[in-house]
Amino acid sequence: MKAENSGQASNIHVGHALKQRFESDALLGASHLPIKVQDSVAMPVIARQPIAEDDAKQRQVQLDVIDNGEVKECAKCGLSNTRTKTVFGTGSATARIMFIGEAPGHDEDMTGIPFVGRAGELLTKMVEAGMGLKREDVYIANVLKCRPPNNRDPATDEILACKDYLWRQIDLIKPEVIVALGAPAAKTLLETRDGIGRLRGQWHDFFPSGTALVGEPIPVMPTYHPAYLLRSPGEKKKAWEDLKMVMARLGLPIPKRR
Numbered sequence: 598m599k600a601e602n603s604g605q606a607s608n609i610h611v612g613h614a615l616k617q618r619f620e621s622d623a624l625l626g627a628s629h630l631p632i633k634v635q636d637s638v639a640m641p642v643i644a645r646q647p648i649a650e651d652d653a654k655q656r657q658v659q660l661d662v663i664d665n666g667e668v669k670e671c672a673k674c675g676l677s678n679t680r681t682k683t684v685f686g687t688g689s690a691t692a693r694i695m696f697i698g699e700a701p702g703h704d705e706d707m708t709g710i711p712f713v714g715r716a717g718e719l720l721t722k723m724v725e726a727g728m729g730l731k732r733e734d735v736y737i738a739n740v741l742k743c744r745p746p747n748n749r750d751p752a753t754d755e756i757l758a759c760k761d762y763l764w765r766q767i768d769l770i771k772p773e774v775i776v777a778l779g780a781p782a783a784k785t786l787l788e789t790r791d792g793i794g795r796l797r798g799q800w801h802d803f804f805p806s807g808t809a810l811v812g813e814p815i816p817v818m819p820t821y822h823p824a825y826l827l828r829s830p831g832e833k834k835k836a837w838e839d840l841k842m843v844m845a846r847l848g849l850p851i852p853k854r855r
């Protein structure tokens with residue numbers, strides 16, 4: 598886990614002071630105060646960056662070149678022997694939010710499209726009904742581009758072989774925020790061994806350059822994978838809290854009721 602931008606220190610300080618204040622109030626019985634929301638208020642809102650039409654087209658062209666010219670023929674790891682189709686990614690090449698899961702499942706392997714099974718339907722619902730966005734306005738991808746047999750967890754050598762594709766997708770799309778869906782995605786991006794229960798609900802930094810010394814970090818919000826939420830519907834509330842932090846960070850309106 599890395600610290601947030603040093604230039605945001607004063608905002609963070611104010612946020613912590615507010616949080617302490619609300620926590621004190623909560624201890625005194627004012628439990629209705631939105632302590633959790635103050636965590637997101639502490640982070641500065643990211644303004645939408647205008648993107649020229651030519652730039653957007655060029656990004657999509659370059660994504661297609663990686664997909665059609667490299668990934669579809671890739672045999673860098675053993676999953677090339679068992680996959681039906683590679684699953685590169687889908688959505689807008691200029692998306693503000695990139696959702697990243699761990700690997701394709703059965704339905705994705707058959708169609709070549711990420712998040713199309715039951716878990717995909719839930720993710721679409723979270724994006725559209727929950728966040729008020731369109732699925733095609735965000736970008737959805739996985740760490741691995743091929744399905745591990747029987748949906749087992751990605752192996753370390755497979756992640757090492759494949760992650761360059763994801764890093765290049767991130768570099769081209771330049772998302773303002775990444776939502777890491779589940780532990781394998783969060784651990785890969787953040788190079789941590791912490792579990793998702795510990796990582797979620799807080800902002801982390803992903804450094805596309807691989808080092809905090811070069812370039813700006815991209816904020817990462819880890820949350821539960823939709824497949825886990827299908828098995829544990831009681832955790833949906835926590836996932837929604839995480840997504841509300843994402844929306845607050847991007848200055849998007851948060852629905853009052855759902």
Ligand code: SF4
Nearest residue numbers: 671673674742743759
């Ligand atoms: S999982 Fe990635 S590295 Fe392995 S064969 Fe598929 S595209 Fe290549």
